[in-house]
Amino acid sequence: MKIAFFASSLVSAYWNGAATYYRGIVRALHERGHEVTFYEPDAYDRQKHRDIPDPPWAKVVVYSAQSEAEVLQTVEQARGADLVVKASGVGVHDALLEKAVLDLQRPGTLVAFWDVDAPATLDRVHGDASDAFRPLIPRYDIVLTYGGGEPVRQAYRGLGARDCVPIYNALDPSTHHPVPPEPRFACDLAFLGNRLPDREARVEEFFLRAAAQLAERRMLLGGSGWGDKPLPGNVQYLGHVYTADHNAFNCTPLAVLNVSRESMARYGFSPATRVFEAAGAAACLITDAWEGLETFFEPGTEVLVARNGDEVAQHVRTLDAARAREIGQAAYRRVLAEHTYAHRAAQVDAVLEGCGARPVLAEAA
Known part of the structure; x- marks a missing residue:
């Protein structure tokens, strides 16, 4: 499966608490045979504070987010992927991305919203009936979250999500393991x-x-x-x-x-x-x-x-x-x-397999 992932950063953990999560999930998906392209904006000085080089288990595309046109051009590069993921908290042009990725949705291309801060997202949407993301939720094929359990699942379903599945944080034993004390x-x-x-x-x-x-x-x-x-x-x-x-x-x-x-x-x-x-x-x-x-x-x-x-x-x-x-x-x-993230990636595969059988909503096609 070809996966296009729009998120904050894979190569820099600078002001980016989700970096370890992204790395673990993406690497484990790669090890299961998936091909991941990770799109991240050049923002918040993250590229100046990289803590890993471009990894062999993902293609990293760093794009300029100076204008909406540049962002939309980047989104277009993902057309034809089997799965397009918009993660929460990209940090720049989030509202634009949340809408734009849905234009890639068609039979053969699933589009998922992956919420790495579901409590904040849900609090924001529930607090503002005019929030731009709210009417988009039912159009995504699935919402994945990195936490929240049944309260978050029910909250997203109450907002019209077709399904919401937690994919929890985990461990990548190849990067986080016992070492001698310093x-x-x-x-x-x-x-x-x-x-x-x-x-x-x-x-x-x-x-x-x-x-x-x-x-x-x-x-x-x-x-x-x-x-x-x-x-x-x-x-x-x-x-x-x-x-x-x-x-x-x-x-x-x-x-x-x-x-x-x-x-x-x-x-x-x-x-x-x-x-x-x-x-x-x-x-x-x-x-x-x-x-x-x-x-x-x-x-x-x-x-x-x-x-x-x-x-x-x-x-x-x-x-x-x-x-x-x-x-x-x-x-x-x-x-x-x-x-471990191997456990989580197996769960993602199982979820997507079930999700692929669902028809695409007519208004999102």
Whole structure:
């Protein structure tokens, strides 16, 4: 199958939290025999902050997004693909792309919307009856999401989606795996995540509040945008951490922290990429509590769960190296057995096989 994928970036994780997800999915689809062309705009200085070269498992097309005409010319290059994917959060000309890809829809060409931030999309659409994306939803052959579970599925179906299927984050064992610890990442608790409006208050609660209670412990904060944030004295800010350093960042600390964005915690069933990256590195993960967590990992055995910063601090106080290793190894076994991108790509194939039998709506033909 020839797949055309319009999304933020495959080659740069700079201000692009979905990069690991895209890489894992696209690589696994390639390994199943599909031919993927990934179209990404030259935007947000991502091309200046590439962390991988063009990979052998996808053709990368970087296009200029200075004008709508240039975007439409790029979309036309995808004509004739067996599957055209418009991902959410491209970052430039999203509304134009959401409409333009539907012009490629015809018998033999499926068009899918792949939502990598379904809570934000649904909140926006439900909050604005005139949102331009809303009437387009029923025209897509299928909506795929990287999280959200049944609440997101029902929400999209309520908006007219023919079907909505979660394709969750996962692990690519070839890129995220245990490595020797690095002294520069040595600490008791580390958190990696960009500064975003609907995450900041939760980072303050689960990470900074915990750090303030553990003044004798060393903490690390990685991710873009935190440079002017007041931090407790025991927190060292690292700035953007490149993908190549993620394994050491996860393997070295006593524990690593996951803090969900507010919208994802509210919808549940939305494990962040960092959850599987940490498990793939056999790290001891402490996560904020969210509905559906037990679908992926067993609390207390494969992951430690906290409802607030006080509980994060308590986990760190009582955790020793042996217990941390035990939890990390249990998570590592679980993720390899059930949550790799090979598992997810097989699911995508099964979903698309069923989707291909559906007729194309007359108004979208």
